[in-house]
Amino acid sequence: MTPSEVAAGCTVDFPLLRWRSAGNWDVPAWAALIARTAAVEKPVWFEHEPELEQIMESRKNPPERNTVLGFDPDGVARAYARLTKNSDSEKAYGFGCVDPQWQRRGVGSALLEWLEARTRQRFAEDAQAGGQATERVTAAPRLRIHNEQQHGHQAALFARHGYEVVRYFNEMHRPLAGPLPDVVLDPGLELVTMGPELSEAVRLAHNEAFRDHWGSEPKDEESWGYVVNDPQARPDLSAVVLERGTGIVAGYQLAAHDAESAVTRGFSEGYTNLLGVRREFRGRGIASALLADAMRRFASEGFDVASLDVDSENPTGALALYTKMGYTPVNRSLAWDKPLTPTA
Template sequence: MASTDTVHLPGPQTQLAWRPITPEDLDDWHALIRRMVEVDKPGWAEDRADLEHALERPGNDPELDSLLGVDSGGVPRAFGLVNLNPDSVRAIGFGGVDPAWRRRGIGTAVYQWQAARARARVQERQGEDPVLRSYAESDNPSHLALLESTDARVVRYFTEMTRPLDGVLPAAELPDGMEFRTFSEDISERLRLAHNEAFLDHWGSEPRDRENWRFTVGHPQFRPDWSFVVTEKSSGDIAAYQLASYDPESPAIFGYSEGYTELLGVLRPWRGKGIAPAMLAEAMRRFAASGMENAGLGVDTENPSGALRIYEQLGYRPVSRQVVYDLPLDTEPS
């Protein structure tokens, strides 16, 4: 396997100068992503706070794990990132190219750099089937073609869904003995542990440590007033939860304002009791009371829990789909 010494930056054939991303690049980097969003219309786009967090993420080294390509005027035209959680061998690659600079081989160069960097990072870790995981919008043919041209394989599909709130909302209610409790700091740590337990059997999920959880509930788009847990009245135990957010740019991107369910989980002892539909109905009520036009969420299309069917029954409809690709890292690229 390659070592960190052999992970080279893309070459001059890209007509860009390459270097690591620094905090001083945040505004220009975010502007690059906004240019991409205007053309690609993805189901989700990074906020400036997400970019800042990516540079500060524990275990990552921006000098080695980030890449920025700038033109002769110093304007960022492409970027790449490789994230790797502690003890994991599943690296996550993020990146993109300015729409005005596409079809020049720059995306391929960024992906090759990501693969080399990911391979260097996992080589000293123990674990089966190390991969570089990438996410592509299903209606972005150039990104799909890039990934299809490699040894990466499709491993999953995720669907973004939305539901208008201008009609009659679902009347689903909690079972007897359960109640909603709006998010507050005093239950945040208990909720983190409950989330990790609920997602133990979810595909691709890894436990959230305190640092990542603080980022989740401290994000500028997080809405604590729309977020809540479901507790058992007799014991006070957390049975389920829903965390929600609002992107102020959603009207410009999608054409409507949207309250978004970021995380939805039901712990195993309470599954099959109708708690998930009741939580989504409560979320819709809170979204509508705040003037939102739609309720949105994302779903693992192949989730065996039947989540997709539940969402469809509640009136959610697909608006976009992401394709997940894994590139094996246990061999040198072909």
Template sequence: MTFPDGLQLPGNETGLSWRSITPADLDDWYALTRRIVAEDKPGWAEERADLEHVLSRSSDDPARDTIVGLDPDGVPRAFGGVSVNPDSVRVSGFGGVDPQWRRRGIGTAVFRWQEARAKQRVQDRRGGQPVLRSYAEANNPSAVALLESAGARIVRYFTEMTRPLAGELPEVPLPEGLSFVTFSEELSERFRLAHNEAFQDHWGSEPRDQESWTFTVSHPQFRADWSFAVVEESSGGIAAYQLASFDPESKEILGYTEGYTELLGVLRGWRGMRIAPAMLSEAMRRFRDSGMENAGLGVDTENPSGALKIYEQLGYRPVSRQVVFDKPLAAGSAA
């Protein structure tokens, strides 16, 4: 089966017919992701808004960058896609297979399609080794085995951590002359610029443009009242920031309600002053005041800033781990 640009779709050996995903597929696609979540029990599950975003990103073309596999009754049983930022050579791959249709080679077929499409997306770009990046839960051995068998290599680990909010919370004051300012739409652009500056030296981070940032701060799970900046009172400049979210399914998935630190950054000139622990202690208070049972966050296990140790000192404990895989993309045509 041939896709736009001459790309080959997975064949009939999968037992599925393949085409690109369209807005008309959203309900059935979302139902497929819910079946996958029910089986795999990941720490995070896509909202319908996340799927809508896949089909609306200006830097991608869903007609060429997504596929869905339909069974003979027209029910989606697998999907895949790729996404890449402008001028980047790092392509993100995503997808899944209905639990009832696994162990038939469908996941491998989707990955091979992702790899071929990723090559097309970056074949004329410069700026380092092109890669297809994929993520898998460490407790999902079949996903890990699929990526390893496809020639992808582990490049990083991320750890999900949580902390109960019952009992005494840490008291970490801000340095004198700094104060918390709650997120607002008027401050959103300043938050975005602060994020890009704070994360420019973080592994795997790429600048967030206005489109991707707007999606982040308008996402159904985003909590503006839990999000804030640390501002220098004399200048009004942002020294650090924290964005938080709430997944209403956290009780079902994790066993407790959880306020989640989605993004946290300290600008270079303000590091080493214990601003990050002060922000997390403030976030904990806001979470608990809203009735949350736990505070959660994710951390790059190899972050040289010592973030993992800081979080452990504040009472956070690991609950799961995510594995990051890269598959180098060879130069040349992918068709």
């Protein structure tokens, strides 16, 4: 049996499964595959149907060319891979999972090979379309994949295929029982609840604030939509600091809450998805005030902990700030990179 033809003409070299790109009708089966895998591997977070429905609407990364699902002879989804890339980026991101019943058969290796082949194609397509900056057109294609440190089988797979760890990230928790910090802003600033009227200004502030962060790329309207319209987004638990008089966004804290995780993890958490302060406003206690405000909002909802993730080498000193605010590391995740030979 020859390898199955799938998205963008790439193949998945594992003929025991039938491969094709994901369609809207596949979302329930796709979500069920991820949930079955998560029940065994117990990741901190995993995608549910609403998130997959958002992915299916992507214009930058259309699923018919950037996803692949593998089905067993009974039509049950057993594995998937997905690729995302911005047209002017020097890297692509890979995602995927394999049903625990189908692991250790070579499916993961086949999916990595598909992701690498599709990454080469995406770089070639973007270069041909003129969507990349000149210095990035000639750069070697690069694929980045993240995993949690607890998943040693994934790390072993990546290492066998030539991937190397390029960064570590810490998940941090701050218990909400007991006294909470109360940080006051200086008179030239005011804190308001996040609302849709602030969305575009916060997007621009985010792009500015994260310009010096490792691996960060500017968010356009589509990628920003995934943040503010995420089914787990909680604008009522999010806040923006504005400069009085000008209304300029100085900083922001965008929160989310996954109600289902309270069942699987045994505690409820308010999660700070994004926290940023523009350069010209740094050093004025804005991040501390936003975190203190978030804790109080989370506590009022009855959550057990405030949580966030941070780059272990964050250039703004965020790790030290979070530690000072009472956060402690509880989990670690890794970013793996592999430079690829360009398509001939």
